[in-house]
Amino acid sequence: MPNEDQIEYWNDDAGVKWTEQQDVMDAMLAPVTSLLMDAAAIVPGKRILDIGCGTGETSLIAMDAGAEITSVDVSRPMLELARSRAKGRGTFLLADAAEYQADEGFDLIMSRFGVMFFDDPLAAFTNFKANLKPDGRMVFACWQNPKNNPWVMVPMQAIKPFLPEAPATDPHAPGPFAFADDVRLTGFLKDAGFTDISMTAHSFDMRLSETGGAEGAVHFSTQIGPASRALGEVDEQLRPRILEALKSALAPFDDDGYVALGGAIWIVEAR
Template identity: 40%
Template sequence: MANEQQHEYWNGEAGARWAAEDETMATLLRPVAQDLLAHLQPEPGSYAVDIGCGGGSQSVLLAESIGAGGEVLGVDISAPMLEIARGRDLPANAAALSFLETDAATYAFDPGSVDLLFSRFGVMFFDDPVAAFSNMRYALKDDGRLGFCCWQAMKDNQWTLLPVQAALRHIAPPESPDPHAPGPFALADPQRLESILAASGFGDIVIAPHAVNMNFGSGGGLRETVAELMAVGPVSRLLVDQPAETIARVVDEGAQVMEPFYTDGKLKLAGAVWFVTANAA
């Protein structure tokens, strides 16, 4: 099975945890999704596929942007996340919205049927990204477009860098991972990303930097906010199977490190993404 480890991850304990935290992530990432949609300007009444749709909050925004007469299909490999997505309310005058549990890397899309392949942080998890993007490209109409966002390098994302640095003061670092392995930062290198898309048959590739403000906090105070961040960011993988006392030390460390960024009940940290567009060549 392609992406077997990702299937296991997103349908196991981690997938259930992400589903439980989905509303936190939806709120956190809504400004990014809104900015991406403003950047892409989807055609009214068109047919779009949301790749790696997760809990579907951005799928709803996409359906609103396309409007009545259009259609949005959200696809994801995670059953727990899709359960959240299917429970969402769809505003009036939005495009029709449905969800499908499948792997976009291998799913047999109807060739030449899709106007827009869209993704908000859902395309960084493919074992073979060229094969995956090639498969998705076949779904596009001749004048169809690809538009997605992905993270720039961790060093440029304060919201992940600071928690990871805090955690590694109390947890032994893991083996150095392959920077191109499936994960949040797999497409951070713009030259590699462009080469992947070109090898997949896309043309007119544009990779534009976009700065974002990541605002965390639901009014519970600094330490609770840091704990919420530790539960959903990349640092959460470092904390799996760690004893409660170690996690408490990591949260305390994070609260100390990030206190200067906590104002007005919010933890305000910088983020950096790529806005990527391409055409079916």
């Protein structure tokens, strides 16, 4: 089954943790959401497909703007929360966006961090294009290089000494940073038939803790993000030492309980 690993991952602890942290994540990603929705420029009455809708934040905003929304995600727990938040509005489908086919074309496809997880990106983008009307647009947010995202790199560097030796990973493998390379991503979009492609770089503060200081930031880092995934593979006896290393790494960013590290994204637009 295509994308099987990602489907399993987002229906396991990852999906559950995102639902538990929904309020935190929506607040943390508010700068990204604002940039995405500005680029989307939603017009009432237009048909929109929200890819990787997660717990529904972007879909809800589009509905409030008067759009007709179809939202897809592979994560059952996240989708169930999105449906609950929508209170009967919109259409929420448990589906793989790389294969989903609508009966009628969309005016806009949008996604906040939902397009980087496909085994075959070209096939996925080709399918997205097939779901658009002839004059339709696509707008999405994806992460830039990890080196431009200290919110990821600082925790990962702190826990790296405790992780087992592993072979080098493919930087283009499905995952948060699969589209960090703007040239590679542009190539996929062109090959899929998109035109008028633009990628705009944006930087913002990624809040890891609002009032809990370094300890709060440690808690977040062990629940959400690449460091959380890596910690699932370590010996539990090492965990206290890892948490202490994380706290030491994040303490310099503690500003009277508020901890924020830099984040960097692309806002991508195409027709």
